[in-house]
Amino acid sequence: MIVAAASPPISPPYLNSNPGSFGDRNQLLFKLQKCKSIQHAAPIHAHIIKNGNPNDPFILFELLRICSRCCSIEYASKIFQQTPDPNVFLYTAFIEVLVSSGAYFDGIRTYFQMIKDFILPDNYIIPLVLKACGSALDLKSGEQIHCQVMKLGLSSDRFVRVKLMELYGKCGEFNDAKKVIDEMPQRDVVASTVMISCYLDHGLVSKAMDEFRLVSTKDNVCWTAVIDGLVRNGEMNYALELFREMQMAGVKPNEVTVVCVLSACAQLGALELGK
DNA sequence: ATAGGGTTAG
Numbered sequence: 001m002i003v004a005a006a007s008p009p010i011s012p013p014y015l016n017s018n019p020g021s022f023g024d025r026n027q028l029l030f031k032l033q034k035c036k037s038i039q040h041a042a043p044i045h046a047h048i049i050k051n052g053n054p055n056d057p058f059i060l061f062e063l064l065r066i067c068s069r070c071c072s073i074e075y076a077s078k079i080f081q082q083t084p085d086p087n088v089f090l091y092t093a094f095i096e097v098l099v100s101s102g103a104y105f106d107g108i109r110t111y112f113q114m115i116k117d118f119i120l121p122d123n124y125i126i127p128l129v130l131k132a133c134g135s136a137l138d139l140k141s142g143e144q145i146h147c148q149v150m151k152l153g154l155s156s157d158r159f160v161r162v163k164l165m166e167l168y169g170k171c172g173e174f175n176d177a178k179k180v181i182d183e184m185p186q187r188d189v190v191a192s193t194v195m196i197s198c199y200l201d202h203g204l205v206s207k208a209m210d211e212f213r214l215v216s217t218k219d220n221v222c223w224t225a226v227i228d229g230l231v232r233n234g235e236m237n238y239a240l241e242l243f244r245e246m247q248m249a250g251v252k253p254n255e256v257t258v259v260c261v262l263s264a265c266a267q268l269g270a271l272e273l274g275k
Numbered sequence: 276a277t278a279g280g281g282t283t284a285g
Contacts, residue, residue, distance in 0.1 A: 026276095029276090029277090057277075058276070058277055060277095061277050061278090062277080065277090065278090087277095089277050089278075090277090092277095092278065092279095093277085093278080096278085122278095123279085124278050124279060125278090127279060127280075128278090128279080158280070159279055159280055161280095162280050162281075163279095163280080166280095166281090188280095189281080190280050190281045191280085191281085192281090193280095193281040193282075194280080194281055196281090197281070197282075219281090220282090221281055221282050222281075222282080223282090224281095224282045224283080225281065225282045226282090227282085228282055228283060229282090231283095232283095254282085255283085256282050256283045256284095257282080257283090258283095259282095259283045259284055260282080260283060260284090262284095263283080263284075
């Protein structure tokens with residue numbers, strides 16, 4: 001069988017005209033995706049600056065991801081400052097570097113810079129920056145972002161809702177957190193777990209249990225969050241009772257569950273039970 | 276073509 005000869009490929013403008021040892025642009029991208037450190041990425045980056053398009057957003061995105069992996073704010077800042085018109089992906093990747101290194105306020109500032117530049121936030125960057133607000137206990141910024149969420153119609157996104165609840169929970173605004181979960185058409189187990197933890201972190205045991213009784217789940221993380229919270233609130237017997245109930249319901253404990261239950265036994269001096 | 280959620284001790 002004779003196969004028709006393929007028509008000669010048209011070189012896309014980003015293709016390296018004389019591919020050296022690094023190969024073409026897609027191979028460079030692939031190599032960057034596998035880089036674990038800047039040491040590995042730097043020569044590839046240098047090669048792109050010399051021979052390729054250093055403003056290629058996909059390349060820059062991968063470089064920022066590497067900075068996230070190895071917590072290098074410095075390298076990331078250099079890249080980001082030299083990016084002429086960062087899009088929402090590049091803002092997200094850069095803010096991720098900042099937030100994962102604990103530079104919450106820098107992350108929040110960078111987000112508001114993006115808004116000033118008329119770049120629309122999406123349902124990926126919003127949870128990220130809400131997490132920063134929660135960690136920094138920056139309720140004012142968080143509320144501002146909540147307003148943007150409503151205007152942009154992003155409030156149905158489940159990641160957005162979870163991070164809104166965490167923000168309000170960390171700031172002690174339980175009514176606002178509850179409003180978010182109550183507005184869900186139907187609550188999912190992660191949202192419920194966050195709401196429960198939000199109560200238990202502030203000693204509101206009975207509110208947490210009310211929320212838990214609405215769930216009915218075989219999800220052991222959710223059960224564990226409740227058991228842990230009870231232990232942290234000094235409700236050892238209640239925690240052990242729930243542990244038994246969990247097993248009766250056929251939910252398998254994980255290692256975190258066991259740590260919590262053993263801690264309860266230790267605090268009760270219940271050696272035999274612990275054994 | 277580029278991305279993401281919840282639980283623990285020390």
